Amino acid sequence: METREIAALEAEVLRAIQSGQDERAGQIWTRILALDPNHPRALLAMSQRAFRRQDLKEARSLLERLVQADGSDLQQWINLAVVCQQQGDEAGEDAALSGALKRDPQDLLALLLRGALYERQKKTHAAAQAYGAAARVAPPLEQLHPNLRPLLQKALAFREHYDRDFSTYLETFLAPHIASLGGGNLGRFQDSLDIMFGRKRRFESQSAQYHYPGLLPLSFFAREDFPWLDAVEAQTDAIRKEFLAVLAEDNGFEPYLNYADDMPLAQWAELNKSPRWSAFHLIKDGVLSPANAARCPVTMAALGGAPQPRQTGRTPSAMFSLLRPGTHIPPHCGVSNSRLVVHLPLIVPPHCGFRVGNETREWVPGKAWVFDDTIEHEAWNRSDELRVVLIFDVWHPHLSEAERTMISALSEGMRAYSAESAGFGL
Incomplete structure (x- = not known):
């Protein structure tokens, strides 16, 4: 009624x-x-x-x-x-x-x-x-x-002014670092700042946050660029044994993605906060996880032989990456081409694959590869078993020592400029 x-x-x-x-x-x-x-x-x-x-x-x-x-x-x-x-x-x-x-x-x-x-x-x-x-x-x-136009124009003007202030701050912050290098060839580094602040366009990379110009964009790199990789591969069995011990204890794992609910998730909505793609972090966003690392001494010793990058709040990173049965990591691009990503496969059932650009590969346990994650890539596990890969990042081998020093200094400056956000949404 x-x-x-x-x-x-x-x-x-x-x-x-x-x-x-x-x-x-x-x-x-x-x-x-x-x-x-x-x-x-x-x-x-x-x-x-x-x-x-x-x-x-x-x-x-x-x-x-x-x-x-x-x-x-x-x-x-x-x-x-x-x-x-x-x-x-x-x-x-x-x-x-x-x-x-x-x-x-x-x-x-x-x-x-x-x-x-x-x-x-x-x-x-x-x-x-x-x-x-x-x-x-x-x-x-x-x-x-028409009612929204003034609001958007105000927003664009604010952001433009912010970027100018940020640029000026960083140039002042970086000046003593540049001077200390005694005139090293930093032309590409300056280009990277111009690209970051929109003073120049980039044409070759899909880096989501920081792009370093002049680095050849290769999907997978030749092994001879990484002579230290043989020593890491030689420890595969011992590293796998450490992982299995960690897995048996079943603590320290967390979803790889953990975005806030009011963040734009796009292709990540399905996997956000999901254990289907999870990680056991040894080093996360440049910070060592002491408890996790202590459980994996062989793995940490192997990582010590790699040229790990240093970018405050971002790298180095190292983790055991777990992809559960029937899980697909959608196509995406990494944040910066100044560092590359290494995969050391530990547990790989059939029907698992990995694509970078136009090249698709299958993981083989104990056979590592190095790739540029700023090129679109995706991964899948179409089996009914767990897939496990040790993932860590390294400097791009074509960066000079001076360039690596300045990239590290740049990340410190970005962090120092604001305690509110390490990435500033750039």
Whole structure:
């Protein structure tokens, strides 16, 4: 009976709206809420009426009821964020925008509003990240709704100013490092800065964060470039034994991907926080895991013979990578071509494969390879058994010692510029 009564009232309110009877429509919405306190359309309509008369307390109360009862529509969260903003409640505004971006991490308006909030809070680096994300998803300005154009233009101007400040800071930070090298040939390093800040275009690499120009993009590298690799391969059996002991204890493993729910996941949504692709980290983002490393002394000794890169907050990295049956790692590209990735296969059932660019290979236990992960690559395990590979990174062999020194210094400068983010969303 109640459902039929609500349906009749909904038809009645539609007629009232169409005939311009605003007060009558409000009375009907009130009657609907009396029958169903969580009716989404009624809550939305009444919150809009409260907002128009600037009753922000009532509008917020209705919107909070709405997102708690429903919350599926991104616009509900944005409306709540706008009301919180007008009330001066920045914490509530931030929480509402997070709710919106959990529904659609690439929503342009939500990203612009998040950037504006962080700008008001003087969170310069966080604002630059949000505005940068907005710029990446925005259509051409002429295709944008006129109401959004000023917001996007402001975001682009903020990001451009931020990049100039960041560039100036890094050039000052790096000057003594360059001077200490006594005039070494750092032309390619300077090109890398120009590319990072958009002063030059890059044409050859898919590096997601930091591109070093002039390095030959090869899918898989020749073994003769890595004379130390034989010694690592010689320890395969001992390394596998250490892994199996760790696996038997079944602790220290974690999902390889662990993005926040309001981050744009794209192709990673299926594997985010999933044990289907997991890792036992020995060194993570340049930081040794003492407890894990202590359990694998042979593996750590073998890694010590490799030219591991040093980039603060990023490398070196080393881990046992586990790919469970039926798992596919989708095509993707790495962050920087200044370091390469080594695979030492330990456990490889049939029907497992790996593609880099146009070249597809099958892992062979004990036979390592080195590849450029800034070239699109993917991996799969189509068997019903576990696949395990020791993965670690090394310097690109064609970088000079001076270039390696400056790349390490650059990463320190990037880290020093902001404690909020090591990557700055670049």
